[in-house]
Amino acid sequence: MKEIKVLGPGCARCRTTYNNVLQAVKESGLEAKVEKIEDIMEMMKYNVLSTPVVMIDEEIKTKGRVATVAEILELLKE
Amino acid sequence: MFNWVDQFSDWLIYHVFNVAEDSSLGNALDFFVYDTIKIIILLFLIVFIMGIVNSYLPIEKLKNYLQTRNLYGLEYLFASLFGAITPFCSCSSVPLFIGFVQGGIPLGVTLSFLITSPLVNEIAIAMFLGLFGWQATLIYAVSGILLGTFGGWLLGKFNLEPLLSEWVKNILKAKQEKLAYEGKDNRPFSQRLPGISKEAWGIVKGVFVYILIGIGIGAAMYGYVPENFFEQHLGSGAWWTVPAAVVFAVPIYANAAAIVPVIQVFVSKGVPLGTAIAFMMATVGLSIPEGTMLKKVMTLKLIGIYFGTVTVFIIISGFIFNLLL
Numbered sequence: 001m002k003e004i005k006v007l008g009p010g011c012a013r014c015r016t017t018y019n020n021v022l023q024a025v026k027e028s029g030l031e032a033k034v035e036k037i038e039d040i041m042e043m044m045k046y047n048v049l050s051t052p053v054v055m056i057d058e059e060i061k062t063k064g065r066v067a068t069v070a071e072i073l074e075l076l077k078e
Numbered sequence: 079m080f081n082w083v084d085q086f087s088d089w090l091i092y093h094v095f096n097v098a099e100d101s102s103l104g105n106a107l108d109f110f111v112y113d114t115i116k117i118i119i120l121l122f123l124i125v126f127i128m129g130i131v132n133s134y135l136p137i138e139k140l141k142n143y144l145q146t147r148n149l150y151g152l153e154y155l156f157a158s159l160f161g162a163i164t165p166f167c168s169c170s171s172v173p174l175f176i177g178f179v180q181g182g183i184p185l186g187v188t189l190s191f192l193i194t195s196p197l198v199n200e201i202a203i204a205m206f207l208g209l210f211g212w213q214a215t216l217i218y219a220v221s222g223i224l225l226g227t228f229g230g231w232l233l234g235k236f237n238l239e240p241l242l243s244e245w246v247k248n249i250l251k252a253k254q255e256k257l258a259y260e261g262k263d264n265r266p267f268s269q270r271l272p273g274i275s276k277e278a279w280g281i282v283k284g285v286f287v288y289i290l291i292g293i294g295i296g297a298a299m300y301g302y303v304p305e306n307f308f309e310q311h312l313g314s315g316a317w318w319t320v321p322a323a324v325v326f327a328v329p330i331y332a333n334a335a336a337i338v339p340v341i342q343v344f345v346s347k348g349v350p351l352g353t354a355i356a357f358m359m360a361t362v363g364l365s366i367p368e369g370t371m372l373k374k375v376m377t378l379k380l381i382g383i384y385f386g387t388v389t390v391f392i393i394i395s396g397f398i399f400n401l402l403l
Contacts, residue, residue, distance in 0.1 A: 010171040060261035
């Protein structure tokens with residue numbers, strides 16, 4: 001099971017990214033645990049300078065921009 | 079570039095809607111249609127171009143550069159420029175702030191970044207460009223960047239680190255070396271474009287209502303406030319207009335999109351341009367939502383010092399503009 005984390009302090013772009021992740025997971029039919037990290041202290045542990053960030057299995061996949069549903073679907077296939 | 083917009087709005091108001099030419103109502107409507115179209119186009123273009131720049135901006139490299147090189151004081155200017163380019167929102171400004179202090183970049187340099195980030199933003203630039211022309215826009219942008227540079231430098235002279243939030247201080251203690259960052263964006267330009275234009279539209283849509291409100295109020299005032307109204311009541315020699323405008327502007331949080339059209343009418347009716355720029359800077363550069371955001375990384379005392387210093391700097395620049403312009 002894949003573990004997906006979306007990092008972002010609750011801005012509009014972060015919410016869009018989170019929804020895109022949920023949508024992509026649904027479309028892929030994969031089982032995945034999606035977690036939203038909004039706490040800035042928690043976020044800084046992952047060593048990022050710009051959010052939103054999409055992490056899959058503890059690896060940073062996209063950062064500083066809204067990842068599209070299609071893009072996340074591709075990332076999930078890896 | 080915008081002649082056709084002018085012709086279109088003339089045609090729309092005077093021929094399609096058949097409003098009498100040179101009437102107050104006609105002027106106000108013409109002004110409203112022309113400005114709205116022009117500003118929407120400019121705003122989209124600028125947000126779009128900045129989106130492309132930001133998509134390719136290697137922020138990690140720039141941060142590491144600031145962290146490892148001795149730039150002989152130029153680091154303040156560099157950080158301030160960086161703040162001007164990057165958008166100001168909680169999704170990037172706070173993580174960048176932490177990243178900076180974490181990397182051992184002096185707090186003063188970090189504050190240079192933080193001062194300029196909201197001050198010089200694409201919405202303010204587009205509105206200024208549309209309503210005041212490129213000279214005033216250039217003055218606004220350059221002075222905003224210089225204000226960040228010197229403001230950060232001055233704040234850096236004081237020992238402010240103890241006034242950071244407790245958890246940020248803990249990060250400072252465990253200073254890290256040059257960090258490697260994952261998640262490099264390898265997409266080609268063609269794949270980046272849809273996302274960038276979508277976000278640009280999102281921003282334009284988000285401020286559209288404010289633009290309409292701002293230009294609407296501006297247009298109404300433009301047609302009905304008598305010429306030289308403010309000159310008669312304030313006089314360009316009234317030095318106190320600058321601090322009064324700035325102090326009044328700090329607590330109000332108006333979207334740049336709503337405030338610039340109103341300011342433009344003030345200026346056309348005799349408010350000195352310097353006072354107007356200072357007002358604008360205080361409105362967008364300092365605000366209560368920004369204070370709330372900074373509360374995550376700073377104590378209230380530091381926010382107070384930060385806001386106080388920037389306020390004084392904005393007032394001083396207002397005086398300088400009024401002397402020069």
